[in-house]
């Protein structure tokens with residue numbers, strides 16, 4: 204599986220510019236013959252949470268239309284990061300996963316709201332899992348702060364995903380934790396982690412990128428810098444089988460003690 208991580212400079216409260224930027228990034232990434240393109244968190248509005256009434260994507264329609272069109276045009280799978288969506292009078296931090304045919308594979312609302320960035324005041328939390336298959340490869344995806352909850356990822360990883368996708372807006376100040384948390388999630392779940400962060404700034408935070416791919420042993424396969432870029436990597440999925448075969452962590456679990 205060849206993946207592209209679209210590390211973008213999300214423009215605060217400027218959906219039109221952000222949709223344009225995503226179109227360009229997907230087009231550029233698709234030129235590199237990838238199977239999956241991954242986008243960052245809240246890429247339509249950034250964390251302009253006080254202006255969601257004006258800027259959130261109503262029922263995710265604009266986002267789904269754009270991503271589906273591009274998925275079909277370039278015959279590529281899209282893990283659509285996340286966008287601010289309005290539905291039933293509530294706002295969600297929502298991910299859409301679209302296959303090469305432009306069909307919606309999965310819709311996921313961020314489960315753990317990040318109080319330090321005021322999500323608890325403006326965003327409604329999701330409660331559903333996000334496990335799907337991309338080109339018959341079992342996969343799952345979570346959003347940013349969700350990675351601090353290993354029990355949430357484990358519950359889904361126990362269903363067999365070989366790749367864990369992560370979409371984030373993770374501030375520079377905590378990037379050392381970002382890297383360690385992602386390496387830990389990869390090791391404990393014996394899966395690849397493909398994690399996309401944004402770059403640039405908003406009124407409250409700087410974002411330092413460092414999007415990265417981690418292998419099932421926790422080794423960093425590739426890592427971006429602090430500027431916009433399209434980072435690509437080949438995931439050798441045979442490695443997942445090999446690692447799980449040599450140390451059967453999932454079979455050795457004692458869920459009766461801790462579930």
Ligand SMILES: NC(=O)CCC(=O)C(=O)O
Nearest residue numbers: 317347348372373374377
């Ligand atoms: N957007 C987020 O969920 C940020 C999470 C974060 O920064 C953290 O330290 O956790």
